[in-house]
Amino acid sequence: MAFESLKKILTTEVDDEEDYEEVKESNKSSNKEYKNKTILVEPRAFSEAQQIADYLKTKNQVVVNFKRVTSDVSKRIMDFLNGIIYAIDGTMEKLGPGIVICAPKGFEIEGNISEDESKKSTKKDDLGEW
Numbered sequence: 187m188a189f190e191s192l193k194k195i196l197t198t199e200v201d202d203e204e205d206y207e208e209v210k211e212s213n214k215s216s217n218k219e220y221k222n223k224t225i226l227v228e229p230r231a232f233s234e235a236q237q238i239a240d241y242l243k244t245k246n247q248v249v250v251n252f253k254r255v256t257s258d259v260s261k262r263i264m265d266f267l268n269g270i271i272y273a274i275d276g277t278m279e280k281l282g283p284g285i286v287i288c289a290p291k292g293f294e295i296e297g298n299i300s301e302d303e304s305k306k307s308t309k310k311d312d313l314g315e316w
Contacts (some may be wrong), residue, residue: 222246222293230254235263239270240287245290252284260284 224247227238232255241248250267252260267288271278275291281299289295 204262205303224249227251228254229259232259232262232266236268237261238267242270242274242276242288242290245292247287247289249285249287251280252286 224246225241226249227234227241227271228251229235229238238248238250250263252263255263264286267278267286270276271288276289277295278288279285279295280286287295
């Protein structure tokens, strides 16, 4: 008899632990299912432009910092991203020198960031007038 009651106690505890593990696992999976992320990217080569386009195609916003590439590469990436933005009916806004935010259709970008006239760069490699 004592053995029977000990078996019930141990079996009940194991079941509770299994239920706890199931709840714990379901919480983990639900926390990882984010939609509509904002992704920060600092490309180092033109080949990374396709990854940025893939983020946009999966309905994520992307902030792109061009500080790690040359002006020629940044212009190529910008041309590519402009094509992607047009194709997915998205929007693009300049956040600062060499930094843009790209958003797919359904996202709105509001507000303007103005540059201080005294701090404006005189370099021509500031990605032009976009």
